[in-house]
Amino acid sequence: MVLRVLGSAAGGGFPQWNCACVNCGGMRKGLIAASPRTQESVCLSADDGDWFLINASPEVRAQIESFDALHPRQSRSTPIQAIFLTNGDLDHCLGLLSLRENHRLVLYATESVRRGFTEGNVLYRTLQRFAEQITWRTLKLDVEEPVLLVDGRPSRLTVTAVAVPGKLPIHLEGLVSSGEADVNVGFRFRQSTNGKVLAYFSAVGRITPSVLNALEGADCVMLDGTFWSSDELSVPGFLEKSAEDLAHCPVGGPEGSLSMLSKIAALRRVFIHINNTNPMLREDSPERKLVEAAGWEVAWDGMEIRL
Numbered sequence: 670m671v672l673r674v675l676g677s678a679a680g681g682g683f684p685q686w687n688c689a690c691v692n693c694g695g696m697r698k699g700l701i702a703a704s705p706r707t708q709e710s711v712c713l714s715a716d717d718g719d720w721f722l723i724n725a726s727p728e729v730r731a732q733i734e735s736f737d738a739l740h741p742r743q744s745r746s747t748p749i750q751a752i753f754l755t756n757g758d759l760d761h762c763l764g765l766l767s768l769r770e771n772h773r774l775v776l777y778a779t780e781s782v783r784r785g786f787t788e789g790n791v792l793y794r795t796l797q798r799f800a801e802q803i804t805w806r807t808l809k810l811d812v813e814e815p816v817l818l819v820d821g822r823p824s825r826l827t828v829t830a831v832a833v834p835g836k837l838p839i840h841l842e843g844l845v846s847s848g849e850a851d852v853n854v855g856f857r858f859r860q861s862t863n864g865k866v867l868a869y870f871s872a873v874g875r876i877t878p879s880v881l882n883a884l885e886g887a888d889c890v891m892l893d894g895t896f897w898s899s900d901e902l903s904v905p906g907f908l909e910k911s912a913e914d915l916a917h918c919p920v921g922g923p924e925g926s927l928s929m930l931s932k933i934a935a936l937r938r939v940f941i942h943i944n945n946t947n948p949m950l951r952e953d954s955p956e957r958k959l960v961e962a963a964g965w966e967v968a969w970d971g972m973e974i975r976l
């Protein structure tokens with residue numbers, strides 16, 4: 670399996686257009702040791718020329734252009750066989766509307782995520798220009814199923830969607846039921862030819878036994894690295910909400926994911942979906958040193974992992 674990080678930042682990217690925090694301002698002025706990052710998206714392949722996207726970020730067009738393997742090889746075409754959605758947040762779905770150029774798309778999502786994107790969304794009509802422009806393949810929780818190519822043939826990958834504590838996208842709050850377990854999922858991808866497993870959990874509100882179970886035995890874990898601390902947005906006065914209110918378990922602290930997952934044995938352990946306020950973005954910060962000392966990595970745009 671080959672993974673390529675197309676975007677490693679949380680919503681807003683890094684630097685964020687309306688932010689002059691220590692990180693964003695420092696990045697623009699060249700005062701900190703860090704790299705700019707686009708919003709979270711990863712592509713993966715069983716190394717056979719077929720590619721799958723996880724999430725379609727608002728920067729999807731530039732992200733596809735950034736990686737040769739995703740370029741069309743003839744006429745009008747794409748090696749992208751399908752797109753997986755972890756939840757309905759705009760930073761994961763908005764890019765779908767940018768892929769509207771009369772091309773068939775296969776979308777893997779849970780029923781709640783599909784409904785959240787399609788129902789009452791007049792912009793979705795741009796993806797309904799012809800019959801079968803979009804094929805939804807509905808993911809059931811905890812069922813391992815073959816990942817199919819755009820033409821329906823099996824790929825060398827399987828996927829299992831696992832419910833993760835999360836929340837509704839902001840634009841759906843108050844409109845639809847917030848109690849569905851499948852509004853936010855992580856994925857376990859397994860390559861059938863060599864058994865290698867990627868556990869992809871980029872939005873984790875709480876580390877539950879089922880999340881732990883899904884990370885167990887993975888060769889690579891990609892985990893929610895949005896915030897370092899609970900009060901990262903409230904202390905500077907950006908937003909009166911904690912990391913947990915926003916359904917992101919912080920990385921640092923005694924209850925943080927770094928400490929809670931100290932026993933995870935995956936060869937590669939990578940934080941992704943990193944908010945621009947997170948101090949671990951700075952390569953010389955004490956927080957970054959803690960992460961690296963624990964054997965974890967901080968994803969960057971262009972990072973490639975082979976399993």
Ligand SMILES: [Zn+2]
Binds near residue numbers: 685689693945
């Ligand atoms: Zn910022």
